[in-house]
Amino acid sequence: MEDLSNDINRRKFISSLGVLGxxxxxxVPSLGAATVKDTPLPDSPIIKTQPYLQSALPNQMTVRWLTQVPCYSWVDYGQSPDNLDKREVAVDDGLIQAYNTVHGITLTGLTPGHKYYYRINSKVIEEFKPYQVTYGDTFVSESFSFQTPSLQxxxxxxxxxxxxxxxxxxxxxxxxxxxxxxxxxxxxxxxxxxxxxxxxxxxxxxxxxxxxxxxxxxxxxxxxxxxxxxxxxxxxxxxxxxxxxxxxxxxxxxxxxxxxxxxxxxxxxxxxxxxxxxxxxxxxxxxxxxxxxxxxxxxxxxxxxxxxxxxxxxxxxxxxxxxxxxxxxxxxxxxxxxxxxxxxxxxxxxxxxxxxxxxxxxxxxxxxxxxxxxxxxxxxxxxxxxxxxxxxxxxxxxxxxxxxx
Ligand SMILES: [Fe+2]
Missing domain, CATH: 3.60.21.10 (Metallo-dependent phosphatases)
Known part of the structure; x- marks a missing residue:
């Protein structure tokens, strides 16, 4: 049993269990229970998840999502919901990521402390032959938004x-x-x-x-x-x-x-x-x-x-x-x-x-x-x-x- 009476360095520790009124x-109002069944996936044979945000920095944000089939994906984004004027893809060693189902695209050069709007896009690659790529349908999501952290x-x-x-x-x-x-x-x-x-x-x-x-x-x-x-x-x-x-x-x-x-x-x-x-x-x-x-x-x-x-x-x-x-x-x-x-x-x-x-x-x-x-x-x-x-x-x-x- 630890000795809780010993309180060296407790200067910062003010209160503990059950003392908050x-x-x-x-x-907030109940958001409803999210279950595997009652939270619908996006209605699309292409997309497997909604986008999810990772690794937020003042000047960058990573947008991730999954698709059901191999795709070529990109993110459109901008500072106004009506004008997603910038486009980003993921590039590894000179190759734009394609024919993959796990997508992660990092938006860089963002302005700290700003609100951005974005949508995800995934174009199906039906066939990827060495000299012939056959594209299928493209999924385009609704617009979402995020805020970059402020620098200070x-x-x-x-x-x-x-x-x-x-x-x-x-x-x-x-x-x-x-x-x-x-x-x-x-x-x-x-x-x-x-x-x-x-x-x-x-x-x-x-x-x-x-x-x-x-x-x-x-x-x-x-x-x-x-x-x-x-x-x-x-x-x-x-x-x-x-x-x-x-x-x-x-x-x-x-x-x-x-x-x-x-x-x-x-x-x-x-x-x-x-x-x-x-x-x-x-x-x-x-x-x-x-x-x-x-x-x-x-x-x-x-x-x-x-x-x-x-x-x-x-x-x-x-x-x-x-x-x-x-x-x-x-x-x-x-x-x-x-x-x-x-x-x-x-x-x-x-x-x-x-x-x-x-x-x-x-x-x-x-x-x-x-x-x-x-x-x-x-x-x-x-x-x-x-x-x-x-x-x-x-x-x-x-x-x-x-x-x-
Ligand atoms: Fe554990």
Whole structure:
């Protein structure tokens, strides 16, 4: 049992479980439960998903979508809904991406802090012979919009989901309590699935429900939980998402927040019989350590008003399994020394806000719950130059904890 009375470094930790009044809640009207069945796919034999936004930077945005058949795809975009006067394709080594079904097109040279309108286009390639390409019909979507982050954004607002575990209805249910303000991004903090089966699972249990809720206009960031490392499709997952730098561990800055995202890997020893000799997470975590050491030395990190860390597996309050202990051992001391403000995790399926404990973690640890009814949470964060406020809301709309920095 950790000694919660020890409160060195608690200066920033003001309040915890169950202390937020209802007045702090502004639930939006119910968005309706998104299910695999009742959220229609676009009515087209060509398209498989709506667009979803990734990797938002002040001057760029990546638009992704899937098609049912091999296509040549492009994005039309512009600053007015009536004039999508720019066109972008994806080019690899001189070749425009074509005859593919997983599409990712990055719009560059955008103006920071501006609203853009866009639509996706996919032209079917019926036959791709060496000297003869036969095109078929073209799908043209409706127009969507997004906002690029400001260069010196003075605030940020985002949501965190964790441990959905193949229950796509939970996204819409929890989103009711996401608050009304415009979100800069949505962070998926691991275990959206039980294990990876195929592309249809990604579509039906993630891409489609999210596009019904926000991902055509608000980007999301996927961080990997231990369950995303399981199953026959786990090794294909990265083809569908764009993160920064490395695929699953990276950092980003938005307004006053500098976020470090760690990939905590599997929860058992690499040699566990469950993994059949096919994982090597200890070395991977040590590789992250080398990256993390440099990350916390960066001027931008040191100067950031709020330094937060995401790790699916929390380093404490998560049993004494190998994953937890190894993360604690290799990441813990660096984060303590770097004086991070907060660790946001999931994994345990028991929500809680844990104050700093001297000699262990000198920052609070927020653990989101899930995946069963009554245990699910959505975390909403708002930060500006004056304050950082995190609220965790339970799945009946009840606030279950908050932190102010
Ligand atoms: Fe987990």
């Amino acid at each position: 209802l007045a702090g809640l502004c639930p 954004a003075d605030s940020v607002s985002f949501l965190v989901f964790n441990d959905i575990h193949d229950r796509p209805k939970s996204f819409a249910h929890l989103m009711q309590y996401g608050g009304e303000d415009k979100k800069d991004f949505v962070f998926l903090n691991g275990d959206m699935f039980d294990y990876q089966t195929d592309e249809d699972q990604l579509v039906n249990h993630l891409l489609h429900p999210l596009s019904q809720l926000f991902s055509t206009t608000t980007p999301f960031i996927l961080s990997r939980g231990n369950h995303e490392t399981r199953g026959k499709f786990a090794r294909h997952l990265a083809n569908y998402f764009n993160n920064r730098e490395q695929k699953y561990y990276f950092s980003f800055q938005h307004g006053p927040v500098y976020a470090i995202v760690l990939d905590s890997g599997e929860d058992k020893k690499d040699g566990d019989k469950e993994y059949y000799g096919l994982v090597d997470f200890d070395k991977y975590r040590l590789k992250q350590v080398e990256w993390l050491k440099k990350e916390v030395q960066k001027k931008a990190f040191k100067k950031a008003k709020y330094k937060i860390v995401f790790s699916h597996i929390p380093f404490y309050y998560s049993g004494e399994g190998h994953g937890t202990l190894h993360c604690r051992e290799v990441f813990g001391p660096i984060l303590n020394q770097a004086k991070v403000d907060l660790l946001i995790s999931g994994h345990t399926h028991r929500y809680g806000i844990h104050p700093p404990v001297a000699g262990q973690h000198n920052y609070p640890i927020v653990i989101g719950g899930g995946p069963k009814e009554g245990a699910r949470t959505i975390i909403r964060v708002k930060a500006d130059q004056n304050a950082f406020a995190l609220e965790m809301i339970g799945d009946t709309g009840n606030p279950v904890g908050n932190i102010k920095i």
